[in-house]
Amino acid sequence: MDYSQFAKQLEITRGNLYNVLESVSETSADNQPAGFSNTIRWNVGHILTVAEMFIFNDRQTSGLPKDYNNLFAPGTKPSDWTGESILLATLLAQLHDQAVRIKQHVEIRCGETLPEPLKLGPFLQLNSMGEVCHLALFHEAMHTGFIHALKRIV
Template identity: 45%
Template sequence: MNYLNSQLQLTRQKVLSEIEGINPELFDIQPNGFNNTIHWHIGHVLTVAEQFLLGYPHTNHLPANYGELFGYGSKPADWKGEVPSVETLVQQLQEQVNRILAIPEERYNEKLPQPFLGLETVGEIFTLALFHESNHLGQIHAMKRVIDAAN
C-alpha cells in the first residue's frame, strides 16, 4: 500500500470517528460565524472526494443532486427536496474509501486533462483531496465545540 492510501485511510477514519462522537441533535445546527452545518460538511467531504478522485457527477455512485446539496458554494439554507440523512452519508463515506483505494497506483502519475489550482497529476489531486478532507474534519470538530459551548 502506498502512502496516499495510508493517509486516506487515516484521515477518513478520523472523520468517521469525529462524526460518531457527535450527538445527532447537533448535526443540523448552524452556529454563529459558520456558513454551514455538520450535516453539510459530511456531505461535502463525500461529494468533493468523489469529484476529485472518481469523476462525479459522471459516476453512478452518488445521486446527481449531491452537487447542488453539498458542492462548492452550497449551503443548507438553499436545500430543496429530499436531503440524505447523516446515516446515509456516513455509509457512503465508508463505501467510498474502497472505490478510492481501488485506483491503480500507476494512475497517480497520469496528467489531468487540464491543470487544477496548479496541480497537474492524479496524485497531486489526491493530496488536495486529503488536505480538503482534513480541513473539513477541523471544521466539524470546531463546530461541535462551539455548539457544545453554547448549550
C-alpha cells in the first residue's frame, strides 16, 4: 500500500466529514427521522470508534474514552443511551486527533501483514494493513453519506 495515497485519501474523506458537520447544531445532531436507525451524533461517534477498532486493531478503542464502545460500536443505538450527550465539538476534536494518530500509525505499518487476520463476518477476512485502511476509508465515507442524508432531512 502506498502511504502517501492513503494519507491523501484520509484527508479527503475526513475533510468531507468536517465540512458536513460545520453547520450541524447540537439539537439537530440528535434528531432521528423515520426510516433511520441512528442520528448524526451516533454516526460521528461510530466513525471514530470503528476507525479505532480497524486501524489500531483495538477492540477496546484505547485511544478514545472507554464508554465509546458502549455508545458507538456496531449494534449500538442512541435510544439506549443514558446520561449527557457528547458534544459535537468534542467529537470533532477527537476526529482531528485521531486522523493524526492514524497517519502516524499507518506510515509505520502500511506494508505489514496483520499478525492475525481481521475477520468481519463469515465471508470477509482482511490480511494486511492496506486492506484494513481501505475498509476504514470506505466505512467512513459510507457513514458520512448517512450524515449528509440525515442533515438534509433534519
